[in-house]
Amino acid sequence: MSQEQIPYQQISAFQAVILLVHTITPTAMLVIPSIAIGRAGQDAWMSILAAWACGMVFILMYSRMIRDNPAGVPFLKFVESRLGRVVTTIVGVLLAHYYLSTLSGIIRELIEFLSDAVLLRTPMLVIGGVAVGVAVYSAIHGLEVVARVGIVVFGFSVVLFFVHIFLLVDHLHLKYLAPIGEASVNHIIGGSFPAIGWFSESSLLLLMAPYVSRQAAIRTIGLWGMSLSAMFLLLTVIVAILVFGPSLPGMMAYPTSSVAETIDYDFVERMDVLFIFSWMSTIYLKICMFFFGTVHCFRTVFRVQNRKPFYIAFGVLALLTGLYTWESTADLSEYQRYAIVPFKLSMNVGLPFLLLLALWITKKSRGREVDKR
Amino acid sequence: MGVQQGTKLPISEHLPSNVKWLYDELGASSDIVVRTFSDSSTGLDGVFFYIDSLVDQQTINQMLIGPVLAEIGANPNVKSASDWIGLLKNKALSVGRLKDLHDLNEALAQLMEGNTVIMLQGSRAAMAASTAGGEKRSVEEPSSQTVIRGPKESFTENINTNMSLLRRRIKSPKLRVVYKQIGSQTKTHVAVVYMKDIAKDGVVQEVMARLDRIDTDAILESGYIEEFIQDAAFTFFPTIYNTERPDAAAGGILEGQVAIIVDGTPFVLLAPVTFIRFLQSSEDYYQRYDIATFLRLIRYVAFFVSMLLPSLYIAITTFHQEMLPTPLLISLAAQREGVPFPAIIEALVMEITFEVLREAGVRMPRVIGPAISIVGALVLGQAAVQAGLVSAAMVIVVSFTAIANFVIPAINMASAARLIRFIMMILGATLGLFGIMSGLMVLLIHMSSLRSFGVAYTAPFSPFIWPNWKDVLVRLPHWAMKKRPIAVSSMSNLTRQGSGQMPEKPKKLGHERDETRESDE
Numbered sequence: 092m093s094q095e096q097i098p099y100q101q102i103s104a105f106q107a108v109i110l111l112v113h114t115i116t117p118t119a120m121l122v123i124p125s126i127a128i129g130r131a132g133q134d135a136w137m138s139i140l141a142a143w144a145c146g147m148v149f150i151l152m153y154s155r156m157i158r159d160n161p162a163g164v165p166f167l168k169f170v171e172s173r174l175g176r177v178v179t180t181i182v183g184v185l186l187a188h189y190y191l192s193t194l195s196g197i198i199r200e201l202i203e204f205l206s207d208a209v210l211l212r213t214p215m216l217v218i219g220g221v222a223v224g225v226a227v228y229s230a231i232h233g234l235e236v237v238a239r240v241g242i243v244v245f246g247f248s249v250v251l252f253f254v255h256i257f258l259l260v261d262h263l264h265l266k267y268l269a270p271i272g273e274a275s276v277n278h279i280i281g282g283s284f285p286a287i288g289w290f291s292e293s294s295l296l297l298l299m300a301p302y303v304s305r306q307a308a309i310r311t312i313g314l315w316g317m318s319l320s321a322m323f324l325l326l327t328v329i330v331a332i333l334v335f336g337p338s339l340p341g342m343m344a345y346p347t348s349s350v351a352e353t354i355d356y357d358f359v360e361r362m363d364v365l366f367i368f369s370w371m372s373t374i375y376l377k378i379c380m381f382f383f384g385t386v387h388c389f390r391t392v393f394r395v396q397n398r399k400p401f402y403i404a405f406g407v408l409a410l411l412t413g414l415y416t417w418e419s420t421a422d423l424s425e426y427q428r429y430a431i432v433p434f435k436l437s438m439n440v441g442l443p444f445l446l447l448l449a450l451w452i453t454k455k456s457r458g459r460e461v462d463k464r
Numbered sequence: 465m466g467v468q469q470g471t472k473l474p475i476s477e478h479l480p481s482n483v484k485w486l487y488d489e490l491g492a493s494s495d496i497v498v499r500t501f502s503d504s505s506t507g508l509d510g511v512f513f514y515i516d517s518l519v520d521q522q523t524i525n526q527m528l529i530g531p532v533l534a535e536i537g538a539n540p541n542v543k544s545a546s547d548w549i550g551l552l553k554n555k556a557l558s559v560g561r562l563k564d565l566h567d568l569n570e571a572l573a574q575l576m577e578g579n580t581v582i583m584l585q586g587s588r589a590a591m592a593a594s595t596a597g598g599e600k601r602s603v604e605e606p607s608s609q610t611v612i613r614g615p616k617e618s619f620t621e622n623i624n625t626n627m628s629l630l631r632r633r634i635k636s637p638k639l640r641v642v643y644k645q646i647g648s649q650t651k652t653h654v655a656v657v658y659m660k661d662i663a664k665d666g667v668v669q670e671v672m673a674r675l676d677r678i679d680t681d682a683i684l685e686s687g688y689i690e691e692f693i694q695d696a697a698f699t700f701f702p703t704i705y706n707t708e709r710p711d712a713a714a715g716g717i718l719e720g721q722v723a724i725i726v727d728g729t730p731f732v733l734l735a736p737v738t739f740i741r742f743l744q745s746s747e748d749y750y751q752r753y754d755i756a757t758f759l760r761l762i763r764y765v766a767f768f769v770s771m772l773l774p775s776l777y778i779a780i781t782t783f784h785q786e787m788l789p790t791p792l793l794i795s796l797a798a799q800r801e802g803v804p805f806p807a808i809i810e811a812l813v814m815e816i817t818f819e820v821l822r823e824a825g826v827r828m829p830r831v832i833g834p835a836i837s838i839v840g841a842l843v844l845g846q847a848a849v850q851a852g853l854v855s856a857a858m859v860i861v862v863s864f865t866a867i868a869n870f871v872i873p874a875i876n877m878a879s880a881a882r883l884i885r886f887i888m889m890i891l892g893a894t895l896g897l898f899g900i901m902s903g904l905m906v907l908l909i910h911m912s913s914l915r916s917f918g919v920a921y922t923a924p925f926s927p928f929i930w931p932n933w934k935d936v937l938v939r940l941p942h943w944a945m946k947k948r949p950i951a952v953s954s955m956s957n958l959t960r961q962g963s964g965q966m967p968e969k970p971k972k973l974g975h976e977r978d979e980t981r982e983s984d985e
Contacts, residue, residue, distance in 0.1 A: 105928060106927070210783075210898055213895065218898065221899070221902050225909075228906060236909060236913045239922060239926040240908050240926070241926075242926035243908055243925055243926050244908070361784070361786045362787075364784055364787055365787075368898070368900075368901040372901060372904075375905050
C-alpha cells in the first residue's frame, strides 16, 4: 500500500504526538546530558528549558508552513505546487541526504552504546545489522503500524523510566543542584545548543502532518510532542545531576546509562541492562522515523512508486555509512559535540525558514495577481 | 462459491424414470430405501425415497407412511396426481418442514440432507419432508474450556443443537442467522450468527463475502474455514477466536462479534477479535470482578513467562551474568559445572522432551496416561539431573514455562507462545537480551500490522481506545461497563445498559425498627 494513500495510512493526533517524542528523545537522552552538564554544570536544566522555548518556536514555524498544505498531500508535493519542480528537487535531495546522514549517525550511536554497555564482544556489524533489519521490517509496514508500535513502546518505556527514577531515590542528592544560577548565561546558552539541535528534529512533523487524521490539530500535536520530549530530557538531566553532581556527568560518555548502573538492590543487580533494552525499543522507532523521512523525500523527488526495495537499499546504505564514516568512538563523539548541531539546525531550521519565506512571498504575489484580476 | 449446484433437471411425470435416476446417482447404495404405495381405485402410484442411514425411522413411519396409507382408499374422488399432492401436503403429511421440488438435482440434495422425497406418478412436482435423524452426542461439559463457576454446557457436533443453545441464551428478534453450505462434496452446513444493529454491517458483509469465496470439496471442522477466511496467512497469532462454550459465543455476539457455526464440530468461530480476547476467560464475567482482575493479570504474566522464561534464562546465564546477585550466580554456576552442554542445548533438549511428553500424553490411551507423568517426572527430570545431563535450574525453568503455558485460556494462543518460545531461545542464545528485545520488537510490529476483519489486533492498546480499558487488564464490575467495546461493536449502538446502577446501601425505611436499640432497651 502506498504511503500516499492517506485513508489507509492515517495516524491519530495522539499517535502523532508519541511519534514526535520518539523522533527526538531516544538519542537526545543519551547524548545531551553529558554535553549540557559539561557546559552548564548544575544549571544544565536551565539549558534544557531554554532549548524547549526554542523548540516551541520551531513548532510554531512548522505548523505555520503546513497550514496551507492540503490534507493528504505530501509536504514536498505541496512545495512543488507553490515553488516549482526545481526548488522541490533541491529541497528533497537536501532533506533526503540529511535524513540518511542522521540515520547513519543514529545507527552508529546505537552500535557504540550497546558495544560499550552490554555487548562487548559482539561484532558491530551484527548489532547494526539486526537493528537495521528490525527497523526496515517496521518501516516497510508503513507509518500507521509504526505509530501503533510507538504507543505500546511509549507505554512500557514511560513506566520503566519512572520506575528507574523511583529505584534511584536513595541516590538522589538535592544539594547537587545548588547553587542555582551559578553558571553564566553564556554557559547556559552553550549548554542548550545541543538540545536545540535535537529539538529541531521535530521538523519531521512537516512530512508526518499529511498523514494525521486531525489536520487542524497539527500545532497542538507539535507543542505537546515538544513539551513531552523536553520533560523527559529535563528529568534525565536533573536525575544525572542529582546522582553524580555537576562535574562527573560531563566526563562520562553516557551518563544516563551510568545513572541506571547505580541501582543496586540485594535481590537484583545491574538493572541498567533492562533499562538499556527498553531504551533500545525507542531508538528502533527513531530509526524508523528517519527511514520514513529518507524514503519519503527520495520517492517524492524521484517519483518512485514502489517503496519497499528502497527501505532495504537505504537500510544497507545507512548501516555501511554508520559503520565506516567514523573510525573511532572519539570521532563520533567529536561529531556529536561540534558538527551535528549546526548540521541539524541548518536542515531543520534554516532550510524550512527559507521555504517559509518563499511560500509567504509566493502566496503574497498570488494574492496580488488574484486582486488584479 | 458456496454449493456446487448441478444443472436443472426437471422431474419427469414418469415415476420409474425419476426413481431410476436418483437410484443411479446414488450408486445403488444398500442403504437407499424406496417404499412404494398405490391406490388402485384412484390410480395413485407413489414412492417414499430416503437414505436409511440419514433418517429418523420413527418419524418416517409415524409422520409419513402411516398417515399416507390411511388416506389411501378414503378419497375416491381425488383422481389427479396434482390433487393428491395437495391432499398429502395439507392433510396427510404431518411434518414441520415440507419443501416443494421440481428438480431432480434438488431432490438429490434433499436426500443427502436426510430428508425423504415423496414423488407421485404423473406429477412434475415432488415433496421433501424433513426427516433427518441419526445418532448425535448430547450436550456435555466443555472439555477444553472448563470453568469453576458458570454454565457447564458445551456446543456439540450438531448445528441445530448449537443454534438452540445460542437461541436459548439470546431471546432477541435481532439475532440473525444466515445458513450457507460449503464444500462441494461434504456440503457442510455453516451458520453465520450475529446481532443486527450491534455487529458492524461491514464486518458481517466481509464474513459473508469471505465464506462465499471458499471453494473446496470438504469442510470437516471449523479449522478449515478459519484458515480460508483469516486475515493473515502467515502468522503465529490466531485472528479468529474459537470456543466450545455457548455462553462465550453468546457474549461475543452481544458485543458485536459474528459467530460462525459449522456442522460437525463443537468449535464455533468468532470474529473480529483482538489479541486481549485470547487472554480472557468467560469465567472472568461470572466470578467477582476483583478476583477476575487478579487472575487476568496472572494470565498476562503467564503469557510472557511461557514465551520468554527459557530465553531469558539462557541470555542471562550466557551473556548478562552481571544481572544476577552473586549467591544466585554461584549456585547456578555450581549446578551447571558438570553439565556438558551449553545452556541453549540444555534448554532445547528439555523443551523438546517436554513437547514430546505432552504430545504423547494427548495421543496415548487414557488408561496408560499416568505412565507418562511417571516417565516425565522421574526418568526425564530427576534422573537427567542426577546423571548430570541437565541442571536442576533448567528443569525448574522448563517446568514453570510449561505450567505457565496452560494458564493461557485459548489453546491457539498458547500454541503461538509455544512456537515463539523456540525462536526467542535461539535469539537469546546468540545475541543475549539484545536478541530477545529485537525479537520482541519484530513480534510487536507484526502484531500491530495484523487486523481481524478490519479491527486492529492490538486494540485497545494501540490504537489507544481508553473506554475499552474497563475490560482489558482489569475487569470492572458489570454496572461500570455501560458501553460495548468500541473497536468491535457498531458505533451507532454502543450503550448496553443504563447508568447509575452501582449498588448502594439501602436507605432505612420508616417502618423498619431499630433492632439494636430495642434489644438494648
